[in-house]
Amino acid sequence: MSSNPTPDGSVGTAAPPGPVDTAAAATSTSLGSWLRGVNVSVLREVALLPVLVLLIVVGTVVSPAFFTVSNFAGIGQQSSALGVVVVGESLILMIGGMDLSLEATYGLAPMVAAWLIVPVAAYGSGADLSPYLGIGVLIAVGAAVGLVNGLLIVKGRLNGFIVTLGMTIVLAGLQNGIVKAQSLFNLPTAFGYLGAASFGQLPVSLIVTAVIFVLVGLFLRYHRTGRAIYAVGGNPAAARAAGIKVERVKIGVYVAGSVLAAIGGLMEAGRVSAVTGQQGYGEGIIFSVFAAAVIGGVSLRGGRGNMIGAASGVILLGIVQDILDLANVSNYWIEAIDGAVILFALFLARIVGGESTAEER
Amino acid sequence: MTTSGPALIEMTGVEKRFGTTRALRGVDLALNAGECLGLVGRNGAGKSTVVSILSGLAEPDAGEIRFAGAPAPRTSDVTRWREWIATVYQHSMIVGDLSVAENVFLGNTAPVVNWRELRARTRDIMRDLGFDIAPEAQCRKLGVEQLQIVEIARALARGARCVLLDEPTAALERGAASRLFERVRQLTAGGVAVLYISHHLEEVFEICERVEVLRDGEMVLTAPTRELASDDLVAAMVGGVQVKAAAAGHRRSVAAGPAAGDGPTPAGSQPDTAILTVRDLTADSPTGRLSRVSLDVRAGEIVGVTGLLSAGVATIGRAIASAEPYTGGEVRLRGTLVPPGRRDAAQHVGIGYIPEDRRAEGFVAHLGVAENATMTIMDRLSGRLGLMRPGRRDAAAAPITDRLSLVSSGPGQPVEELSGGNQQKVTVARTLAHDPSLIVAITPTRGVDVASKALLLDALAGAASNGGAGVLLCSDELSDLVICDRVIVLVRGEVFAEFTEPPFDRDELIVATEGIARTAHGTTEEAAQ
Numbered sequence: 053m054s055s056n057p058t059p060d061g062s063v064g065t066a067a068p069p070g071p072v073d074t075a076a077a078a079t080s081t082s083l084g085s086w087l088r089g090v091n092v093s094v095l096r097e098v099a100l101l102p103v104l105v106l107l108i109v110v111g112t113v114v115s116p117a118f119f120t121v122s123n124f125a126g127i128g129q130q131s132s133a134l135g136v137v138v139v140g141e142s143l144i145l146m147i148g149g150m151d152l153s154l155e156a157t158y159g160l161a162p163m164v165a166a167w168l169i170v171p172v173a174a175y176g177s178g179a180d181l182s183p184y185l186g187i188g189v190l191i192a193v194g195a196a197v198g199l200v201n202g203l204l205i206v207k208g209r210l211n212g213f214i215v216t217l218g219m220t221i222v223l224a225g226l227q228n229g230i231v232k233a234q235s236l237f238n239l240p241t242a243f244g245y246l247g248a249a250s251f252g253q254l255p256v257s258l259i260v261t262a263v264i265f266v267l268v269g270l271f272l273r274y275h276r277t278g279r280a281i282y283a284v285g286g287n288p289a290a291a292r293a294a295g296i297k298v299e300r301v302k303i304g305v306y307v308a309g310s311v312l313a314a315i316g317g318l319m320e321a322g323r324v325s326a327v328t329g330q331q332g333y334g335e336g337i338i339f340s341v342f343a344a345a346v347i348g349g350v351s352l353r354g355g356r357g358n359m360i361g362a363a364s365g366v367i368l369l370g371i372v373q374d375i376l377d378l379a380n381v382s383n384y385w386i387e388a389i390d391g392a393v394i395l396f397a398l399f400l401a402r403i404v405g406g407e408s409t410a411e412e413r
Numbered sequence: 414m415t416t417s418g419p420a421l422i423e424m425t426g427v428e429k430r431f432g433t434t435r436a437l438r439g440v441d442l443a444l445n446a447g448e449c450l451g452l453v454g455r456n457g458a459g460k461s462t463v464v465s466i467l468s469g470l471a472e473p474d475a476g477e478i479r480f481a482g483a484p485a486p487r488t489s490d491v492t493r494w495r496e497w498i499a500t501v502y503q504h505s506m507i508v509g510d511l512s513v514a515e516n517v518f519l520g521n522t523a524p525v526v527n528w529r530e531l532r533a534r535t536r537d538i539m540r541d542l543g544f545d546i547a548p549e550a551q552c553r554k555l556g557v558e559q560l561q562i563v564e565i566a567r568a569l570a571r572g573a574r575c576v577l578l579d580e581p582t583a584a585l586e587r588g589a590a591s592r593l594f595e596r597v598r599q600l601t602a603g604g605v606a607v608l609y610i611s612h613h614l615e616e617v618f619e620i621c622e623r624v625e626v627l628r629d630g631e632m633v634l635t636a637p638t639r640e641l642a643s644d645d646l647v648a649a650m651v652g653g654v655q656v657k658a659a660a661a662g663h664r665r666s667v668a669a670g671p672a673a674g675d676g677p678t679p680a681g682s683q684p685d686t687a688i689l690t691v692r693d694l695t696a697d698s699p700t701g702r703l704s705r706v707s708l709d710v711r712a713g714e715i716v717g718v719t720g721l722l723s724a725g726v727a728t729i730g731r732a733i734a735s736a737e738p739y740t741g742g743e744v745r746l747r748g749t750l751v752p753p754g755r756r757d758a759a760q761h762v763g764i765g766y767i768p769e770d771r772r773a774e775g776f777v778a779h780l781g782v783a784e785n786a787t788m789t790i791m792d793r794l795s796g797r798l799g800l801m802r803p804g805r806r807d808a809a810a811a812p813i814t815d816r817l818s819l820v821s822s823g824p825g826q827p828v829e830e831l832s833g834g835n836q837q838k839v840t841v842a843r844t845l846a847h848d849p850s851l852i853v854a855i856t857p858t859r860g861v862d863v864a865s866k867a868l869l870l871d872a873l874a875g876a877a878s879n880g881g882a883g884v885l886l887c888s889d890e891l892s893d894l895v896i897c898d899r900v901i902v903l904v905r906g907e908v909f910a911e912f913t914e915p916p917f918d919r920d921e922l923i924v925a926t927e928g929i930a931r932t933a934h935g936t937t938e939e940a941a942q
Contacts, residue, residue, distance in 0.1 A: 276791040276799045283788060286777035293736060293774040294788040294843055295760030355779060 099349065099404040100364040103397065107371045115378035123374065125253045131370035132257035133158075133247065133320040134337065135363070138344045139268050140312030142362045145345055146272075147285045147305045148354025149205065152338055153216040154313040156223035157197045159332025161314030162321040163227045165190040166236040169243060175234040183242040187318065194314030195307050197223065202306030206299050224333035235328040239321065246315075247322020257319045264312070269359030281305060286355030343394045344369050347401045368397055419482030421446045421606045422467065422498065422575050427476030429462050429630075436462040438630045439476070444575060449597060449607040451621035451638070453614065455650055458627040460610055464579055467608070469494035499568030500577040507560050509553035516552050517567045538566050543599060558589040565596070575606040582616060594620045612721050614643055614927045628652045643929050651920060688712050688747050688883050689733070689851050695741035696732050700769075701725040702906040703732065705742065710851060710883040715874065717897035718887045721926050725906035727769050730855040730887035734766035735759035736774070746851055760789060765849030765882075767841055767857050775840035776828045783810035783824030786842040793847075813842040817872055834865035841869055845876060851883045852876055858893055870896050891922050904928040 111118035137154050144151045165186040170176035181189065201219055205212045249256045272278035283291040284301050292298045321327045328334070348365030350357030372393045376386055420443040429437040437459050444450050454460050465471040466478070469488040478485040486493040507516050514528075514535040522531065535548035544562050546555070552563060561581060568576050578597070582590040597607055597620050609621055617624050618638050626634040626649040634649040687709035696703040701723035710716045720726045732739040738754030745751065752758050756766070768774035776785040787794060787806050794809055795801040807824040814821075817838040821831060828839050837857065844852060854873060858866040874896045876882045886897060894900050900917055902910040902925040910925040 274800045274802070276795040276801055279784065279791060279801065282780060283777045283784075286779055287774075289774045290777050291788070292756050293766055293768050295757045295847075296788070296791075297757045355777065 100347070100361070100368060100401060103400050103404065104364060104368060104371070107368065107375065111371060111375045111378070114375055118375070118378055121253050123378075125250070125255055125258070127367075127370045127374050128258035129247075129250075129255040129323060130373070131366050132255065132261040133316045133323065134340055134344065134369070135261045135366040136264055136316035136319065137313045137337070137341050138348075138362050138366050139264055139359065140309035140316075141341045142345045142348075142350045142357055142359070143268070143281065143305050143312075144309040145285075145350045145352060146281050146354060146357050147302050148288065149302065149306065150212045150352070151201060151216045151306065151309055152213070153197065153201060153219035153223060154309060154341060155332045155336070155338040156220040156227070157194055157310050157313040157332070158317035158320070158337065159327075159330075159334070160197075160223040160227040160317075161190045161193040162317040162327045162331070163231065163236070163329075164193050165318075166239055166243065166321065166327045167230055169240060170236050170238060174238055175231050175236060177230075183240040186243055190314050190318055191311055194311040198307035198310030199303070201310065202303035205306070206302045220333060220338075227331075227333070228329045231329070233329050235326050237326045239325060239327070243318075244322035244325055247319040248325065249322075257323065260319075264315075265359050265363050272358060277301065277304075282355055284354075340369055340394075343398065347394070347397050349401065365401075369394070372397070419479065420444055421481055422608075423477075423479045423482075424463075424467070425477050425479075427463075427466060427473045427478070429459075429466065429471065429474050436630050437466075437473070440627070440630070440632050442625060442632065444606045444608055446574065446606050447601050447604045448623065449601050449609055449621045451617035451624035452608060452610045452627065453612075453617055453624060453646070453650060454627035458650070459630040460627055461579075462630075463627070464500065464577055464610060467498055467577060468500040469498070495571045495573060497573060498575045498577060499571055499573035500579065501561065501564040501568055501581060502579050507552050507563055509551075511552060512548065513546055513550050513552060513555075513563055513566075514548035516563050517548075517570050519567065521571060534570070535566070538570055543596070558592070561593065562596070565600075569605075574604075575608065576600065577608045577610070579610045580612065581609075582611065582613060590616070612927065614646060614929060617646075618643065626650055643924075647920070647924055647927070647929075651923060686711065689885070690745045691729075691733060691742070692745075693742035694729065694732055694739060694744065696725075696728050696737075696739035696906075698725075698728045698731070698737060698739075700727040700731065703728050703739070703903075704906045706903070706906070706908055707742075708901060708908070710885055712850070712883055713877050713881045714899070715877050715884040715886060715897045717894040717900040718885065718903060719889055719891065719894060719900060719922065719926060720903035720909075721889065724903045724926070726887045726889055726903055727855050728906070729903070730766075730769070730853045730885065733885060734764050734853040736766055736768065760847065760849075763848075763850040765789075765844040765847065765852040767844050767852065767854040769855040769859070769887075771833075771837055771840045776836060776843070778829035779827050781825040782814065782819065782821045782828060782831070782839055783807045785828050785839050786810040786814055787846055789843050789847040809846070810842065813845050814838070817842055818868055834861035837861050837869065838865065841872060845872065848880065849882060851885065853885045853887070855887045856890060856893070857886070857888070858890060866892075889926075891917075891919055894922070902926055 108119070117123055137158055141151060141154055144154075165181075167175075167177050168179045168181040168189055169183055169186040171180060172178040197219065201212075201216055204210050204215045245256065246260060247257050251259070272281065280291065280296050280301050283294070283296055284298050288298050317332065320331060324331075344365035345357070345362055346352065346365070347368060348357070348361035348363070350362055350365075373390065376389060376393075381389055422442075422444040424440060424442040427437055427440045427442075428435070440459070440463065442450075442452075442463065452460055452463065462471065466473050469491065472488050480486075480497045485497070488494065508519065511519070514531045517535045517538065518531055532548040539546055539548070544566065546559055546562060552560060555563070565576065581593060594616070597609070601607055609617065611617055618641075621638050623635065623637050624641065624646065625632055626646065628650060629652070633652070634646075689708075689710040691706065691708050693705045693707055694703055695705055703725045706725070706729060708716065708718075718726055718729055728737075731737045732753070733744050733751075735744075735751055735754055735756050735758065743750060744753075746759075746762050746764055749762050751762055751764065760766070772778075777788070783803075783806050787810050790809065791801065794805055810824055814824075819835055819838040819842065821835065828836055831839070841854075841857065844854075852873065857869050857873065861869065870893065873884050873886065877884045886893060888894065894917055895915075897917070898915065900912040900922065901908055902912070902922065904926065905928075909928060912922070912925075
């Protein structure tokens with residue numbers, strides 16, 4: 053335990069489940085207190101590990117193509133966009149909120165950006181924006197949607213479920229309206245880079261998503277605003293009484309969630325080299341987003357959850373999808389089986405996750 | 414008032430125990446038609462048990478209840494029971510989204526509702542009683558006073574011959590209360606019997622012909638109010654210790670009447686000027702209203718605020734800590750105006766807040782002890798980028814939790830796993846952590862054991878004497894007030910009396926909270942009106 057004295061090192065290597073070393077914790081050094089905080093949650097966070105191992109075994113049995121680098125790279129690339137949206141939704145769930153419109157932002161933000169970039173002949177607006185400016189617009193669209201949602205829900209004290217449901221319809225309508233239901237192809241390389249490029253076998257999107265998970269995970273654990281998110285979600289009245297600016301934290305999280313959804317949309321557009329009217333709302337990705345977060349132990353009641361759990365939820369869904377593809381399940385049945393597997397995974401996560409993942413009686 | 418026939422409602426030798434507690438021990442009570450009987454007693458004396466037995470909600474373990482000489486129906490026979498007695502509760506039992514007529518006949522309509530008849534009958538009842546409320550009005554839009562009338566109308570719509578009024582004026586201001594008394598007189602004049610339960614003794618003297626006093630589950634006194642001095646009534650309620658404090662040679666200055674806006678009192682020994690100045694604070698809150706309250710707290714001074722339930726004791730604390738908005742007046746800390754309802758801003762200028770309900774506001778249950786104890790100082794603990802090391806958090810929490818002898822398995826233990834007393838210590842630690850120049854503590858010792866209670870009060874006293882903080886201690890638990898330099902008594906949201914010389918006499922405090930002023934010579938006057 054003492055071989056790695058740097059506190060920062062212990063954060064990065066926190067994921068492997070070590071036994072709770074009470075002797076080391078009892079030394080009450082700075083390192084000891086770091087580990088005490090980490091150990092308890094690590095055990096909870098890797099609760100899905102046995103399930104993931106089981107799925108990998110099943111996949112290997114189902115198809116020889118499963119346990120290969122190229123297949124895992126594929127899973128990684130396919131899950132990256134979803135993963136970024138899951139980070140956003142997890143943050144919103146942690147403050148006790150809910151945002152159904154992330155899937156529509158995931159479609160609209162890249163659509164607006166691409167529409168401003170591509171030429172009129174390809175159904176663009178004619179603004180002929182540079183792809184870099186386009187990415188700036190994409191982020192701004194995400195931030196604007198999140199700000200409107202946050203203001204309506206927090207300041208206007210409207211119900212988050214219905215506000216974001218209404219917002220979903222508006223955004224999805226805009227997504228089709230501005231391009232008259234056309235799809236935009238021939239995106240510039242710089243715009244598609246995030247979703248399409250790779251270093252050797254390693255997709256850039258996977259690297260970026262992994263970095264986002266790690267940064268947000270560290271932010272939640274070690275940043276005062278990250279801690280405030282847990283406090284606000286766990287008990288808003290207590291957080292307020294302790295002088296935390298509850299409304300500001302909540303609105304900020306809605307903005308951050310929508311920006312992450314827009315970035316996820318950019319990855320997806322790069323991966324398929326197009327922005328279609330179907331992206332996001334049309335595909336109905338919000339179910340997968342919620343499923344991954346909840347399977348990963350993020351509570352819909354707020355205050356509980358972490359990025360290691362959310363990441364395992366995303367990986368689990370990605371592997372399940374991949375196994376179904378490799379097993380040549382008939383396209384007619386794939387959705388039904390996919391849904392059933394998600395329900396089963398939820399149940400398993402509840403069993404392994406213990407009482408903290410249970411709903412109130 | 415006593416009639417030769419049997420009483421309308423009669424309890425004899427009623428016993429009731431809950432577990433090992435004997436809530437009622439052989440209680441006798443008789444209520445005649447057209448009479449208003451007061452039932453008084455301190456908290457826990459057994460009043461609520463009498464109410465639930467007379468409402469048919471609880472079965473007595475022994476004893477008898479007779480209605481007009483005949484044995485009472487079984488409690489399961491709700492309909493017949495309600496033909497005799499209807500209860501108007503402390504907490505409103507009105508469904509806000511329904512109309513007045515629907516509420517009056519709630520649970521009492523035919524399977525198919527005849528709206529026209531329902532409204533007509535409601536209008537008749539309102540007219541007979543001289544009330545002016547439209548049957549079609551939506552109850553959500555009515556005031557507290559009107560809602561109470563709807564409840565009384567509901568009681569009478571069932572044809573009840575006896576009405577139990579349980580703390581009916583708790584949420585009413587003075588004018589509304591006197592209108593209610595007018596209605597009670599109308600009811601008794603019409604032959605209805607009224608059992609009036611109240612903490613406000615002056616009300617009992619005003620409208621009740623007779624009063625019965627419960628103490629520790631026993632009926633210790635029953636007497637006509639005309640022949641009773643309020644001293645004797647208080648003595649019967651308090652028991653044991655006789656109320657002779659004023660004659661016992663203590664010289665205590667009790668300033669009766671609202672002492673609003675007189676500036677700093679000269680009595681204090683602290684040379685410092687006030688750090689907290691509150692002027693004409695007015696609020697309308699579910700925890701009790703406030704009416705133009707002014708007070709000062711100097712550095713190092715501990716000022717107590719006490720009063721009955723809903724007298725505004727919690728409200729004044731919450732308003733000063735900016736935990737809830739208020740409608741009028743101003744709060745200044747060291748001259749800086751504290752914005753109403755902005756808890757974060759109030760904390761920033763240096764007002765600490767120990768909330769009344771620790772489960773609701775005191776801590777985040779699943780987070781650790783150290784994190785909760787340092788939640789108010791996250792800014793100070795974090796570095797330039799806002800990053801915080803848990804070790805630094807634990808180190809910052811340790812001296813405070815040690816000082817409060819907080820028992821936990823470690824700084825990471827979730828607060829939900831702690832005992833009530835230790836949870837309260839976390840809440841207090843959270844407040845002490847940011848070195849406030851004023852601490853507002855609302856019932857800080859509620860529900861904690863005796864040892865923890867002493868520790869918590871010591872901590873507050875220590876913050877005042879060593880740290881120079883002002884402390885505003887809002888509590889209806891009189892034993893908390895021992896650490897105070899001054900005590901202000903609120904009655905109905907107004908400053909009623911101020912005690913400036915400790916030690917404070919418990920009985921005098923009780924008398925003051927009941928709204929009865931006492932002069933230095935021991936004679937008693939009832940509060941104005």
